Amino acid sequence: MGKEDECEAPQFTIEQFYRFLSEKKLMAARCIKCGTKYLPPRPICSNCYSRSLDWIQLETRGKLITYTIIHVAPPRLQSLVPYAYGILELEDGLRLPGMIRGIPDNEIRIGMELEVTFESAASEDWPKWPMYYFKPPR
Amino acid sequence: MLVKGKPLVAVVSAGLSKFGKMEGFTGRELFIEAVGDALQRCPDINLRKDVKAVFVGMMSESFEHQGHIAPMLADWAGLLPAPAIRTEVACASSAAALRMGIFSILSGLYDVVLVGGLEKMTKRSTLEATEFLGMAADFPFEQWTGVTFPGLYALMATAHMHRYGTTEEQMGLVAVKNHHNGALNPKAHLQREVTLDKVLNSRMIAYPLKLYDCSLISDGASCAILTRPDIAGKYTDKPVYIIGSGQGSDSLALSQRDDLTSLRAARYAAREAYEMAGIKPRDIDVAEVHDCFTIAEIIAYEDLGFCKRGEGGRFIEDGTPMLDGELPINTSGGLKSKGHPVGATGVAQIYEVFLQLTGQAGKRQVEGCDIGLTHNVGGSGATCFVHILKGG
Numbered sequence A: 001m002g003k004e005d006e007c008e009a010p011q012f013t014i015e016q017f018y019r020f021l022s023e024k025k026l027m028a029a030r031c032i033k034c035g036t037k038y039l040p041p042r043p044i045c046s047n048c049y050s051r052s053l054d055w056i057q058l059e060t061r062g063k064l065i066t067y068t069i070i071h072v073a074p075p076r077l078q079s080l081v082p083y084a085y086g087i088l089e090l091e092d093g094l095r096l097p098g099m100i101r102g103i104p105d106n107e108i109r110i111g112m113e114l115e116v117t118f119e120s121a122a123s124e125d126w127p128k129w130p131m132y133y134f135k136p137p138r
Numbered sequence B: 001m002l003v004k005g006k007p008l009v010a011v012v013s014a015g016l017s018k019f020g021k022m023e024g025f026t027g028r029e030l031f032i033e034a035v036g037d038a039l040q041r042c043p044d045i046n047l048r049k050d051v052k053a054v055f056v057g058m059m060s061e062s063f064e065h066q067g068h069i070a071p072m073l074a075d076w077a078g079l080l081p082a083p084a085i086r087t088e089v090a091c092a093s094s095a096a097a098l099r100m101g102i103f104s105i106l107s108g109l110y111d112v113v114l115v116g117g118l119e120k121m122t123k124r125s126t127l128e129a130t131e132f133l134g135m136a137a138d139f140p141f142e143q144w145t146g147v148t149f150p151g152l153y154a155l156m157a158t159a160h161m162h163r164y165g166t167t168e169e170q171m172g173l174v175a176v177k178n179h180h181n182g183a184l185n186p187k188a189h190l191q192r193e194v195t196l197d198k199v200l201n202s203r204m205i206a207y208p209l210k211l212y213d214c215s216l217i218s219d220g221a222s223c224a225i226l227t228r229p230d231i232a233g234k235y236t237d238k239p240v241y242i243i244g245s246g247q248g249s250d251s252l253a254l255s256q257r258d259d260l261t262s263l264r265a266a267r268y269a270a271r272e273a274y275e276m277a278g279i280k281p282r283d284i285d286v287a288e289v290h291d292c293f294t295i296a297e298i299i300a301y302e303d304l305g306f307c308k309r310g311e312g313g314r315f316i317e318d319g320t321p322m323l324d325g326e327l328p329i330n331t332s333g334g335l336k337s338k339g340h341p342v343g344a345t346g347v348a349q350i351y352e353v354f355l356q357l358t359g360q361a362g363k364r365q366v367e368g369c370d371i372g373l374t375h376n377v378g379g380s381g382a383t384c385f386v387h388i389l390k391g392g
């Protein structure tokens, strides 16, 4: 595939998910045939094997369903410890894991509302994806 | 056609290297120490003549910068030109080798095979080891976004505490029990008791998991010799039979699973193994379960049907899984105290149950045990194996 046709019709891929994220959009895929939703997107529905999919833009607010405070991290993230990390349940039960920022560790509670915020710059090195975080809603 | 409760294969011997920080030894040297141990326990076998294939588990090439290990291990074990294959499903890599060994015998192709596993981890720094182990998680949505391997189990622990009221003390009791057992195991990495106080006050790794909630980064290797059940008597008068083998899979990313407090792959593997063996959880006399973190052992009690969902915390509090309890669990010391050289762990569990069922477990011997179970988990639970063994 040439460089030109890449952006024409966004493929239902993880690369495209992160490209949308750089544009501050949280996008999931929906199977037109059976209605199953995918976050991250998949190019073929694992439920009915259909290739007819469309994009849905998700609300960025969700409910925290579990969390941890990480004190030992891999070398890339060791400068950030301790940091909070959790799983957010978004609309329709779709879930996204990520770092939690902007709230003291001891105020984090299961069930609290957080929202996805975007750091638009992609990493310079591989895998050249942006980061996102969860923060208390403004 | 499989018949319920009929032996799939016999285990005629098993071997283990010393587990621990084995300075000065590479993985292959530990592996042949395990093979030598198995040979000593089964002097009637002629390894070079009898063993027709080798299946070995190892998780990561990164630790020793060494790939293509299977033929190399066959060479060092003196088994050339026997075919050799490596299996990889994270921390369950050698249970996979065992299952492939079982399949190869059931296929009718081989009568005797060697299975095992290894990992040489301690020459790397903790940060490097954290990174290599983390590769078993889903890269785009777990590693990249900042979660670690202890972090994933911590997410399960927080969810389990929130939903069922499980406490840090109950998790701590798992560590206390396993260190008690490990202190009786001369091959264990850390052969010393710990107090609940020490566990609860150890440094935080990923809340609510503290240092003593985590298994050890260890070096070690394991092996077992499998034969067709009807010829086991040629090699030993005390064979152990594998009567059930189950395996299940789940999404690599924890966040994609419906339930964060239980492993579907483990429940699936357990059901398959119990059905094949024609037994119920209450028939188990002794078990080795995957306690990579203390919460993982509590979830294992529930997934294996030893207690109801949500009651794993009370199960340890009541003392049932203690060495002198009704169902002793992790008599070896488990991953927590015996150590967790990840690729070696699955067959190391088989080694412990083999010793128990043949009365060779020394100071930690459970009297009168006939049926044992092993439960080996890969990563945060995307893979799980359950095997059921019966004494001869």
Ligand SMILES: [Zn+2]
Pocket (backbone or CB within 6 Å): A031, A032, A033, A034, A035, A036, A045, A046, A047, A048, A049, A050
């Ligand atoms: Zn579909």
